[in-house]
Amino acid sequence: MSLMVSWWVVASLILPAVLGAGMVLLLRHRLTLSRFGSIGSCLILILVAAVLVNEADGGRVQSYALGNWRAPFGIVLVLDRLSAMMLLLTAVLALIVMVYAISTGTDRKGWHFHPLFQFQLLGLNGAFLTGDLFNLFVFFEVLLIASYGLMLHGQGGQRLKAGVQYVIINLVGSTLFLVAVGLLYGVTGTLNMADLAVRVAAAPAGDQGLIAAAALLLTTVFALKAALVPLHFWLPGTYAATTGAVAALFAIMTKVGAYAIIRTSTLIFGEDAGGLAFLTGPWLLPAALVTIVIGFLGMFAARGLRDLAAWAVVGSMGTVLCAVSVFTVQAMGPALYYILHSTLVGAALFLIVDLIAQRRAQHGDAITLAPRFRQSEILSGLFFLAAIAVVGLPPLSGFVGKLLVLDGVRAAPQAAWIWGVILITTVIGVLAFARAGSLIFWKSASVEGEIELRALRGTRGGIGAAAALLLTLAGLTMLAGPISRYTAATAAQLFAPGPYIEAVLSPQSGGRR
Amino acid sequence: MEFLIASAIAVLTAAGVYLVLRRRTFPVVLGLAFLSYAINVFLFAMGRLVIDRPPLYDKAAESYTDPLPQALVLTAIVIAFGMTAFVVVLALRSYLETGVDRVDGRPDAEADQ
Numbered sequence: 141m142s143l144m145v146s147w148w149v150v151a152s153l154i155l156p157a158v159l160g161a162g163m164v165l166l167l168r169h170r171l172t173l174s175r176f177g178s179i180g181s182c183l184i185l186i187l188v189a190a191v192l193v194n195e196a197d198g199g200r201v202q203s204y205a206l207g208n209w210r211a212p213f214g215i216v217l218v219l220d221r222l223s224a225m226m227l228l229l230t231a232v233l234a235l236i237v238m239v240y241a242i243s244t245g246t247d248r249k250g251w252h253f254h255p256l257f258q259f260q261l262l263g264l265n266g267a268f269l270t271g272d273l274f275n276l277f278v279f280f281e282v283l284l285i286a287s288y289g290l291m292l293h294g295q296g297g298q299r300l301k302a303g304v305q306y307v308i309i310n311l312v313g314s315t316l317f318l319v320a321v322g323l324l325y326g327v328t329g330t331l332n333m334a335d336l337a338v339r340v341a342a343a344p345a346g347d348q349g350l351i352a353a354a355a356l357l358l359t360t361v362f363a364l365k366a367a368l369v370p371l372h373f374w375l376p377g378t379y380a381a382t383t384g385a386v387a388a389l390f391a392i393m394t395k396v397g398a399y400a401i402i403r404t405s406t407l408i409f410g411e412d413a414g415g416l417a418f419l420t421g422p423w424l425l426p427a428a429l430v431t432i433v434i435g436f437l438g439m440f441a442a443r444g445l446r447d448l449a450a451w452a453v454v455g456s457m458g459t460v461l462c463a464v465s466v467f468t469v470q471a472m473g474p475a476l477y478y479i480l481h482s483t484l485v486g487a488a489l490f491l492i493v494d495l496i497a498q499r500r501a502q503h504g505d506a507i508t509l510a511p512r513f514r515q516s517e518i519l520s521g522l523f524f525l526a527a528i529a530v531v532g533l534p535p536l537s538g539f540v541g542k543l544l545v546l547d548g549v550r551a552a553p554q555a556a557w558i559w560g561v562i563l564i565t566t567v568i569g570v571l572a573f574a575r576a577g578s579l580i581f582w583k584s585a586s587v588e589g590e591i592e593l594r595a596l597r598g599t600r601g602g603i604g605a606a607a608a609l610l611l612t613l614a615g616l617t618m619l620a621g622p623i624s625r626y627t628a629a630t631a632a633q634l635f636a637p638g639p640y641i642e643a644v645l646s647p648q649s650g651g652r653r
Numbered sequence: 654m655e656f657l658i659a660s661a662i663a664v665l666t667a668a669g670v671y672l673v674l675r676r677r678t679f680p681v682v683l684g685l686a687f688l689s690y691a692i693n694v695f696l697f698a699m700g701r702l703v704i705d706r707p708p709l710y711d712k713a714a715e716s717y718t719d720p721l722p723q724a725l726v727l728t729a730i731v732i733a734f735g736m737t738a739f740v741v742v743l744a745l746r747s748y749l750e751t752g753v754d755r756v757d758g759r760p761d762a763e764a765d766q
Contacts, residue, residue: 297751326699331725
């Protein structure tokens with residue numbers, strides 16, 4: 141890796157780490173300075189990620205050995221198309237969510253919002269860049285503990301109850317992760333992902349059972365993060381109980397699970413793994429299909445808009461993972477495009493729902509009749525656009541994404557199932573949004589009375605942030621050609637792990653020169 | 654020794670799983686602690702069990718034990734310790750604020766019916 145590129149890669153980790161620590165120590169009581177720091181950090185991270193995407197798009201996989209300890213002995217950071225894309229997605233989402241949190245005053249509701257946000261970014265960026273399984277565990281813990289703090293931010297009984305469940309579930313998940321890591325180390329003697337790929341491919345037949353057990357355990361843990369049925373039950377409660385801004389940021393957290401599934405199953409348990417090749421596929425695909433159904437049914441059954449948004453996240457994860465679990469190049473590209481879309485649209489939905497709930501005073505986000513609220517015209521427009529994008533109707537990127545997914549899985553033997561489930565759930569999604577939207581905006585318009593409200597904070601900034609997310613979706617739609625070319629190239633790179641292994645393990649690429 | 658370690662891990666795990674499935678938060682927290690102990694011993698044993706050998710360079714040593722699991726366990730202990738402390742405080746806070754220490758968050762009267 142050239143010196144410049146390694147600077148950029150390391151900057152994406154050092155910046156949030158140092159800034160987060162500095163904020164805890166120096167800026168505890170200086171909200172304005174913290175805000176400038178956070179926004180500045182998000183802007184720099186976008187710049188860094190854009191440079192890295194540009195660099196990775198050259199097609200070369202590059203690795204950076206931390207402390208110049210060469211893999212497989214040291215920990216490496218690896219830059220390829222997938223990790224660069226996820227970094228850019230995280231940075232863009234983080235900036236918009238941060239603008240929303242600042243303008244609506246979410247960051248005022250307790251201490252340490254800004255440092256926790258930076259640590260969350262550190263964990264996310266680290267998880268996307270690392271090339272080492274144990275290091276992945278550590279970055280998972282970093283992002284999880286930051287997420288515990290953010291999730292509980294602002295407090296309240298309901299949030300604490302949901303928080304206890306969320307934390308316990310994730311601690312059990314971490315324990316299973318360690319079991320899987322320990323098993324893999326015990327069998328292969330390495331935890332570097334590239335090295336693991338080599339050794340799993342060469343594993344003697346007697347060890348394959350243990351490796352398969354480890355692989356399935358790993359996938360279980362990642363599926364827990366990705367909220368795949370039957371491990372989804374923590375998500376709706378958690379996302380509905382936390383603040384709108386944090387829920388919007390969490391839209392990327394489920395994608396970390398999807399990312400980890402994609403990374404491990406294509407690199408370590410990929411085509412070269414012989415009898416172990418893609419062994420999780422037969423389990424993942426049915427689970428993903430059920431996830432889609434449960435997600436969209438949950439949307440239909442939701443009593444509040446927050447629940448609706450949370451179930452929409454579950455449904456979209458199902459769509460992503462059913463395209464992933466086919467494990468073909470043709471389906472992986474669309475899955476990655478859908479990851480971009482579903483992260484941004486999930487976040488947009490949470491922000492819009494939060495804006496609506498703030499304006500309905502005691503009615504909150506409940507899907508019930510209530511008098512008109514302020515700015516219901518513009519919010520109904522935003523809600524309508526987000527609904528279109530979530531469900532996957534033209535013209536927004538949800539439609540493009542679903543079309544790409546449907547096209548990508550055409551050659552798979554289970555194509556009929558996937559087509560059927562996706563198309564039918566789309567109808568259910570339309571019904572769910574039509575029900576919620578018509579009650580809250582249309583029928584409520586004829587209810588007499590006004591909703592009394594205390595002064596609203598930062599209405600323009602909040603609506604602007606939600607609109608900005610919808611604009612990124614519009615961008616995703618208009619640039620669908622170049623972006624889907626990038627994701628297709630990413631998929632091709634994932635399914636040919638040779639250069640990745642080469643980049644990590646060959647002596648020339650270790651270290652900085 | 655293999656039998657001893659393996660059965661210790663098994664007992665710790667069984668106790669941990671049983672406690673994690675309880676309905677009040679305190680046993681669940683204890684269960685998480687048991688599980689993390691089990692995992693620490695398990696990780697430690699994954700580098701194969703060797704007696705009386707140093708993990709790092711020693712002039713007098715004939716052979717070495719695997720140093721990596723020790724590093725892993727150290728990290729895992731720190732993380733598990735921090736997380737356990739956090740979940741204890743969280744469970745306590747949740748109990749004080751809501752008056753319920755059940756994991757599902759339902760009040761006792763409703764659940765006992």
